[in-house]
Amino acid sequence: MHSTHSPALHSALKGKRLIAFDLDGTLIDSVPDLAAAVAGSLNELGLRQPSELEVRDWVGNGVPMLVERALTWALKAAPEPELQERAYNAFMAHYGAAPNTLTTLYPGVQHTLKALHTYGLTLVLITNKPERFIEPLLSHFKLLEYFTLWIGGDSLAEKKPHPLPLLHAAKVCQMSPAECVMIGDSRHDIAAGKAAGFTTLALPYGYNHGEPIDESDPDQVLTSLTELLMTAPQVTRTV
Template identity: 40%
Template structure:
């Protein structure tokens, strides 16, 4: 029998906010300082979703200047992080329906948490810019815990902190990283059909729903084990 979820865990980039414009600016500022040409924003979008180090490796590889992990890479990574911090106001672009969904869930008594691979120190400034800081009952960033998504650890940590059984939670995301983490935690999964999923097969990922508007979550139920994935879009 289905029941209303007691907690929802949200990815950030590509799920709640379209941060690619700001992230592309940070990447291109970094490339320019290194003497490389800029990358088009659609290309940078295709690199987002697996953490900042993966993003930098992809950017350097595209420029023909990738570096192995080590001191040289860490120096360039520090440069990216400086520009990344400056880009946060440009990243504060909420997807349509995101604000209403978060506030509506809280009004219904659903616990709301943020489970992102964005480094912890960049989360609060972005949430402040969006006026969202008080909307989350728990927050885990990419460097908050010893492991980040696709590990199950961030999801399990938040479920415990919220005192909600895993099966009564929903993980809401846009990428294979979110899906892998949810499956590893045995947590029901909802995917959005926008964001930074690249070539990821949303409808073959074992999600209980693939949605086009986060306001759909206001009517969401957690399914029984035999339920099959559905596709739905709010109007």
């Protein structure tokens, strides 16, 4: 007999059929491009621009909230609706022109998604990023083929932390919440997962408004996505 090694799934995935992933801060580090778009839009309005580090703490609730936080920071006051709309339109133009110039995949993402997909698990993407940016980014990083469904922050009537996007994904894929997992880097992902009845797995390296992710009480914190794949020995008999 001799022993070989092949990947086995993490125990948290036992009995699961669908895995929902967040995008920004989970699969990709998009803050550099988001920060550049924020800076470009504020510069266009004659306002001071924040650092990339400051923008990192504003990401997670979708573009309208990102723009509002940036304006509030620049003005040191709540923005008027007209200025908010101008800034939003400017941001969408800047970000749309260069959504992946500085954005990078986190280590192990491609390998992990490919392996999970090969196992026959249904993978979906649930992000608060506007839907129009999802497919170009997935295509750019060659991840498109792994996902059955993707849902943006403007795809449905509600976005995370509301459970609607997660429940919608489960329904479309004909899965029960008990068969589903939500993986993300922020309290919004964990709150949405809990409200939807999904198992929640958290990553500590993304964008969570400066808060430790374990304070959101996920079912488990992973150090990286590659933890989903565990190497298990297989004993084979030779004659």
